[in-house]
Every structure is written in structure tokens, then in C-alpha cells.
Amino acid sequence: MTQRSQWASRLGFILAASGSSIGLGNIWKFPYVAGQNGGGAFVLVYLVSILLVGIPIMMAEFLLGREGGKDAIGSFARLAGKNSPWCLVGGTSVIAAFILLSFYAVVAGWCFDYVVKSAAGTLQHASPEQISALFSDLLSSPGQMIFWQACFLMATAAIVSCGIQHGIERWSKILMPLLFLLLLYLFVHGLFSGGAGRAAQFLFSADFSLLTPQSLLAAVGHSFFTLSLGAGVMITYGSYLDRQADLFSMAIKVSALDTMVALLAGMAIFPVVFSAGLDPGAGPGLVFQTIPIVFSSAPMGWLLAVVFFLLLAFAALSSSISMLEVSVAWLVDEKQWSRFKSTTLLSLGAFLLGLPSLFSFNLWHDVTFFGSLTFFDLCDKLITSYMLPLGGMAVAVYSGWFLKRSSSQCRQSLCCAQSWIYPLWSILIRFVAPVAVAIVFIQQLGVI
Numbered sequence: 246m247t248q249r250s251q252w253a254s255r256l257g258f259i260l261a262a263s264g265s266s267i268g269l270g271n272i273w274k275f276p277y278v279a280g281q282n283g284g285g286a287f288v289l290v291y292l293v294s295i296l297l298v299g300i301p302i303m304m305a306e307f308l309l310g311r312e313g314g315k316d317a318i319g320s321f322a323r324l325a326g327k328n329s330p331w332c333l334v335g336g337t338s339v340i341a342a343f344i345l346l347s348f349y350a351v352v353a354g355w356c357f358d359y360v361v362k363s364a365a366g367t368l369q370h371a372s373p374e375q376i377s378a379l380f381s382d383l384l385s386s387p388g389q390m391i392f393w394q395a396c397f398l399m400a401t402a403a404i405v406s407c408g409i410q411h412g413i414e415r416w417s418k419i420l421m422p423l424l425f426l427l428l429l430y431l432f433v434h435g436l437f438s439g440g441a442g443r444a445a446q447f448l449f450s451a452d453f454s455l456l457t458p459q460s461l462l463a464a465v466g467h468s469f470f471t472l473s474l475g476a477g478v479m480i481t482y483g484s485y486l487d488r489q490a491d492l493f494s495m496a497i498k499v500s501a502l503d504t505m506v507a508l509l510a511g512m513a514i515f516p517v518v519f520s521a522g523l524d525p526g527a528g529p530g531l532v533f534q535t536i537p538i539v540f541s542s543a544p545m546g547w548l549l550a551v552v553f554f555l556l557l558a559f560a561a562l563s564s565s566i567s568m569l570e571v572s573v574a575w576l577v578d579e580k581q582w583s584r585f586k587s588t589t590l591l592s593l594g595a596f597l598l599g600l601p602s603l604f605s606f607n608l609w610h611d612v613t614f615f616g617s618l619t620f621f622d623l624c625d626k627l628i629t630s631y632m633l634p635l636g637g638m639a640v641a642v643y644s645g646w647f648l649k650r651s652s653s654q655c656r657q658s659l660c661c662a663q664s665w666i667y668p669l670w671s672i673l674i675r676f677v678a679p680v681a682v683a684i685v686f687i688q689q690l691g692v693i
């Protein structure tokens with residue numbers, strides 16, 4: 246058998262893992278979900294959930310991947326036994342990553358479209374109303390959306406087919422630093438745009454009367470989504486990691502970068518929302534309607550808009566490659582398919598599955614499930630609110646209670662540095678994480 250691939254460096258791993266976690270979730274989704282759920286209280290629950298549930302589970306996923314040394318299903322099979330029911334957890338996470346890829350690519354396609362729109366100068370000197378109209382026009386053109394969705398998936402497939410070091414790692418090293426610089430620029434711009442005070446108040450002053458069980462679930466769900474947990478990604482990425490890496494410090498770095506980017510994005514976008522008199526609860530179109538306003542009157546604004554949407558597309562790309570890698574790794578490791586063949590077929594599959602999501606913005610707008618959810622909403626809700634948190638919870642229960650490793654082995658592999666880390670992780674992963682997710686679900690059931 247050929248040697249299994251590995252990351253070329255720890256930094257490469259951190260950039261790839263944060264490339265996965267930093268994505269549309271931070272820049273597109275976080276602001277609008279926070280907006281829809283009342284702001285501050287949502288943000289607080291989200292931060293607490295990252296700290297107490299997200300980071301321990303990310304460590305657990307890295308651990309399972311590194312100890313299992315294979316794709317998400319194979320790692321469970323190796324650790325728990327080939328016919329163990331735990332392999333189902335691996336299986337559902339592979340499916341989750343695949344469904345996620347299908348509708349993620351639709352939104353990422355919008356970013357590509359906006360790159361072209363801004364390069365062509367369409368967004369220059371447009372009024373906020375005209376900018377809103379441009380977004381609705383895009384949503385009502387299925388052909389255009391399909392074109393961009395396909396481009397995005399081809400780019401994803403091209404990178405994944407080049408493998409770990411030459412594909413995923415190399416591109417993450419280029420894309421992530423660029424993204425960061427640009428966000429910083431936007432953040433500073435937001436500070437001077439007049440709406441910064443209201444934006445900070447909206448994001449950071451918690452009014453708990455606005456916190457419904459629904460928004461609690463949204464906050465916990467989003468913390469899994471944003472850290473790429475419960476979808477086998479961190480298991481798969483962890484499996485390419487060397488034995489010595491300190492999983493605690495890796496998880497802290499990745500989560501800190503992710504959180505920082507989400508908050509920066511919020512502080513870049515909400516000032517514009519408030520100073521342009523837009524609705525913070527506007528939904529999925531929020532970024533596409535605010536950022537162009539920022540740039541429409543700035544000198545060289547068209548160029549900045551091009552760069553922004555390009556980077557948003559790249560952030561999406563570094564996440565989508567991780568989603569695709571989950572199922573590619575499964576075919577490569579378990580079914581001995583070639584990387585090229587797996588990548589091609591799976592991205593084609595994701596394209597087809599993405600079509601109903603895409604049509605739910607136009608042709609099939611009226612096809613709804615459970616009342617008012619379109620197919621896109623349905624996939625999003627299924628993944629974000631259910632599959633990721635449940636998958637993450639299963640990982641927590643397995644690694645806290647069932648993983649057959651002596652505690653000294655675990656201690657050694659999770660954190661070389663400090664002695665307090667392991668006992669704390671142990672408590673969080675055994676009790677706090679599963680119970681927190683369970684409570685949120687029970688609460689949720691109470692309302693339906």
C-alpha cells in the first residue's frame with residue numbers, strides 16, 4: 246500500500262482547518278442569522294457554545310481522526326470495530342458533508358456572480374434599492390445560477406483532486422491570509438461609517454427576552470456549522486496529522502480565528518446595515534445587499550468590491566474542499582477508488598443534488614415542506630440544526646465514554662503542554678457537551 250498523505254507542516258494544517266471553518270458561515274451566514282435572531286443574546290449563546298461545546302468536540306474529532314488514521318467511517322471502524330454501530334455516526338457525517346456541499350455551492354456561486362458584477366462596474370453608483378433589485382434578479386435567473394454553481398464545484402474538484410499537500414494545503418496558505426487582510430480593511434471602514442455604535446450594540450448587548458428556543462437551537466447549530474463540526478471534516482483532516490501535534494492548541498487556534506472572522510464580519514456589515522437603513526433581519530441576501538453599498542461610492546470601490554467577493558468565494562472554496570474531501574477520503578480509503586475518479590463523481594453528484602436547492606429560489610419557489618420551508622431551507626435546517634449538532638454529540642459521547650484508550654494515552658495526545666487541560670476536556674466532552682445539545686433539542690421539541 247502507498248504511504249497515506251500528511252500535511253507538510255503544522256501551519257499548513259492550521260490554515261487548512263481554519264480554511265474549512267472560515268467560510269460562508271462567518272461572512273454570509275453569521276450576520277444574517279444573528280440579525281434574524283435578535284443580535285446580542287444570540288451572539289452570547291453562540292460564543293458560550295463555541296467555548297464549552299465546540300472546542301472540546303473539535304479536539305475530539307482531531308483525536309478520532311489521528312488515532313483512527315482514516316476517513317470518517319474508516320476511523321470509527323478501526324477504533325470501535327468494523328461492524329460497530331458507531332460506524333453509522335461516521336456514515337451520517339459523510340452524508341451530511343455531501344448534502345452541505347450541494348447547497349453551499351449554490352450560495353458560493355452567487356459570490357462568483359458578484360465578482361463579475363462588480364468588475365463590470367454594475368454596482369458602482371447604484372442606489373441601495375437598485376442594489377437590492379440586482380440580487381433579486383440573480384435569484385430569479387436559474388440558468389445564471391447553475392453556471393456559477395458548476396464553476397464553483399469544478400474549482401472545488403480541481404483542488405481536491407490535487408490531494409492534501411498540493412491541493413488543499415497549498416491553496417489554504419494562499420487564500421486565508423488574503424481573506425484576513427481584506428476583512429480587516431472592511432472592519433476599519435465600518436468603524437468610520439457612522440453605524441458602528443449601533444452595530445456594536447446590536448451584536449453585543451444581550452436582550453434575553455428575544456431568545457426563543459428556536460433561536461437557542463439556531464445559535465448552537467451555528468456554532469457547529471461555523472467550526473465545521475459533526476460532518477466528519479475535522480476527523481478527516483485530523484487523520485493527515487502527525488503524531489506529535491498538540492490537538493488542544495490546534496483546536497484553540499482554529500476556533501479563535503473562526504470566531505474572530507465572524508465578529509469582524511459582523512462589525513463590517515452591521516454598521517452599513519444601520520447607516521443605510523436596511524433591515525438586520527433581511528435574511529440570506531444581507532451581505533449581497535450591504536457590501537455593494539459600502540463600495541458603490543468609494544473611490545476605486547469597484548476594485549474593492551471585486552476583491553471582497555473574490556475572497557468570499559475563496560473562503561467558500563476552502564470550506565467546500567473540506568466537505569468534498571470527507572467523501573473523497575472515504576472512497577479512496579475504503580473503496581480503493583482513485584482520487585481523481587472519486588472527486589469527479591462526487592462533485593457531479595453534489596451538482597445534481599444542488600439543483601433542487603437552486604430552483605427553490607425561482608422555479609420551485611412554491612414547493613414547500615413543513616409549512617414554509619423551501620428545499621434549500623429544508624437542507625439547511627436538516628444539516629445545521631439537526632445533523633451537525635447530533636453528529637457532534639455522538640462524537641462527544643463516543644470519545645468521552647467509549648474510546649478505548651488509556652487516559653494517559655489520550656492525555657498525551659490531546660495536550661502535551663498543560664496538566665489541567667485533560668481533566669477539563671474530559672468533563673466537557675463527557676457531560677457538558679452532550680447534555681447541552683440534548684437540552685437544546687428537548688427545548689426545541691417542547692415548542693413544536
Ligand code: PHE
Nearest residue numbers: 266268269270470471473476
Ligand atoms: N465552517 C464552514 C463555514 O463556516 C461550513 C462547514 C460546515 C464546512 C461543516 C464544513 C463542514 O462556512
Ligand code: NA
Nearest residue numbers: 266267270471
Ligand atoms: Na465558520
